[in-house]
Amino acid sequence: MNDIKDEGFDENQFEKPRLRKEIQDKLPEYFASGGTIKRIALEKGVPVVTECDSFVPGVGAMQSSPTVKDTKVRVPRPEKKWLKK
Numbered sequence: 001m002n003d004i005k006d007e008g009f010d011e012n013q014f015e016k017p018r019l020r021k022e023i024q025d026k027l028p029e030y031f032a033s034g035g036t037i038k039r040i041a042l043e044k045g046v047p048v049v050t051e052c053d054s055f056v057p058g059v060g061a062m063q064s065s066p067t068v069k070d071t072k073v074r075v076p077r078p079e080k081k082w083l084k085k
Helices: 011-032
Strands: 037-043 046-052 054-056 060-062
Touching: 011 054, 037 060
Parallel strands: none
Antiparallel strands: 037 046, 054 060
């Protein structure tokens, strides 16, 4: 007797929360190295973008001061070679 029903089961539903938690666990280290992330919030129907450089567990990314700047050294993306002649 096989009572297990697997139709409609999406295995990927467990992958996204795991990846999200993995990213959140690494945020303090990322912020400590000078990186920032953008947080978009709707205020009175207008999207407001905030540059965040700290993380409060259970709350999310926060801004430590109004003049936060991204100081992390970034490696530029490689040039796209497809569809070029």
